Amino acid sequence: MGRKQTKSGKIRLTEVAKLAGVSPITASRFFRNPEALSLSKRERVDSAVKELGYVPNLAARALASHRTEVIGVVIPSLTNNVFADVLRGIYDSSEGSRYTIQLANTRYSILQEEKLLRLFRAQKPAGLIVTGINQTAESRAILESMNCPVTQIMEIGDSPVDMMVGFSHYDAASAAISHILEQGRRRIGFLGARMDPRVQRRFEGYRDAMKDASLFDPNLIVTTSVPTTVTLGGTLFADLLAQAPDIDAVFCVNDDLALGVLFECQRRQISVPGDLAIVGFNDLEFTASAVPSLSSVRTNRYEMGRHAVTMVIESIEGRRPQEPILDLGFQLMVRESSTPQSV
Amino acid sequence: MGRKQTKSGKIRLTEVAKLAGVSPITASRFFRNPEALSLSKRERVDSAVKELGYVPNLAARALASHRTEVIGVVIPSLTNNVFADVLRGIYDSSEGSRYTIQLANTRYSILQEEKLLRLFRAQKPAGLIVTGINQTAESRAILESMNCPVTQIMEIGDSPVDMMVGFSHYDAASAAISHILEQGRRRIGFLGARMDPRVQRRFEGYRDAMKDASLFDPNLIVTTSVPTTVTLGGTLFADLLAQAPDIDAVFCVNDDLALGVLFECQRRQISVPGDLAIVGFNDLEFTASAVPSLSSVRTNRYEMGRHAVTMVIESIEGRRPQEPILDLGFQLMVRESSTPQSV
DNA sequence: CAATCCGATGGTAGCGCTGTCAATAATTGT
């Protein structure tokens, strides 16, 4: 003790080992499996590490061990608020751990996804988190050939590549429609933008719920492949009104569209919920303070991110979760926009 | 040609070199500096790479070269829409390049920032992008000791660590206030949440503009350190009304707050812009379709991300930009919420 | 035509760490 690192040379594991009076390999084990060391050596290495301010060289570690401590995350969009929340959960959960998050963005392109997955496979990540359950056959094959835990997020289905965290978009949409029907509304419009597989599932939930009630009508439906915005909500709603002027409710596949509809109603002096009920999806923060407050379906996105990372890490470290499929469910948030006016 | 890789062994650079009939080091140069190869060898290596499906081992490369191809990005928040746009620019710009983005989130903690910077320094990134210009002395020292290009984003100032891309929050806020004053409003409230350095600068812009007009009054100011939300906008506005019932305008440090104010006005039947003008900041998408549409200050966030990456990469590759400071400016978006009612 | 230079190529020697397996010390059962 009392020695200082003054030489120009950087500190390698060897230096730490020398100072601690152990072999390099023992020092190495200190990081990977400290329990395997005797208490005395562990303490000696520990203080040597601190004294020298040693930082492991990750490249060398990866090269020697044929492993990395990277968890790959593949999401389709960075713009979408929804993924921001998931990402926050992912980064928060990874923080305490030794693992690093490597983010990749497919921009909703299937080809891009395949490319990215191939890239990830080449880098041998410790784990992988991918969005959705509708990978192409090719992508799925890559995922299955990947020699690491994989968690699919955002939705759940029958045949996970490995693990899944999400909820049923179909059920969530059905629940929303049931709620609107219970309010006595009959002409329920559907507004959808960027019809990715999950939005598609919400549509199916809507469609089947309407069919079950014998209220299905193609005129009630307006969709587009354009990315979602608040402004788009207004535009689509205008289209919907043109197609079906007698609607008394609208189900929007996300809250941005719902807000756009609300604004458009204000513009056209359509009373909400008097003339029209609105229900959104995702329960973004603003829904609660809109006037009238917007009903929505709460999805546990932050938790989804957290769980996904936790499951992957546990799995990497040999504690694979009992249940590979985790259903985080949803909560219907009934607010003013879909209930009788209380004034 | 016509040979197939069937052996179990993975493809290393050596295999590529053998197939191409060159030495490994020449094959290596093919990736780093193809111009240095003769055309014939370049073609031979190229086809060997393709035939074998060779993928470089990045860990080995990093270990041997003492460099990585990672650009670190340090941002204070993942929740904030503003950073989502910047990130999109960053990821989009990095995509074509050989560089990988490594994202880290300080959650607005100075200590966390120092920790992350230290971590990055240890990993020798090829470049670094950090948020803001108010690093602690310690952080700044780390940045300066970092042996790579560094770009500070979101705002600009006098003494860049290396490079900067951003705009003047002070000027942007001043411009917003001037505009409101031009509308004949005199009692202009200030609403601020999470007073980070940039928000602080906007405040100063507001304060000085008000002082210049001899209209400054502490009662017009409501701020909090709580993270910003739409709901919070309503709450702060209620506080402001209690403090200064005679206000005729509000400048909000971001659009979420502005939307919250708008909703609160709807709730209280305060006419906008009749009784109250509202101006937000950032020009998020929804401002244009709100009723009334919300005036705001457009900031070029996506471009900021793009430029930051480009500047860093150019700099890494020896083409350092002439001007280390890039001012992306802002645009005052004047909309209904701050102009005379046109009805 | 020799002296010089330059562009293209290759040989050697690691980068810093960990996998494998052998060696040694500590512990246990009978």
Place this chain on the structure above:
DNA sequence: ACAATTATTGACAGCGCTACCATCGGATTG
């Protein structure tokens, strides 16, 4: 007390690539 077993520890080799020279042929020059 002694063999058998289990915890600790270490030696060695090598992961896949590139830095650093050395080399070599050919173009340039006077």
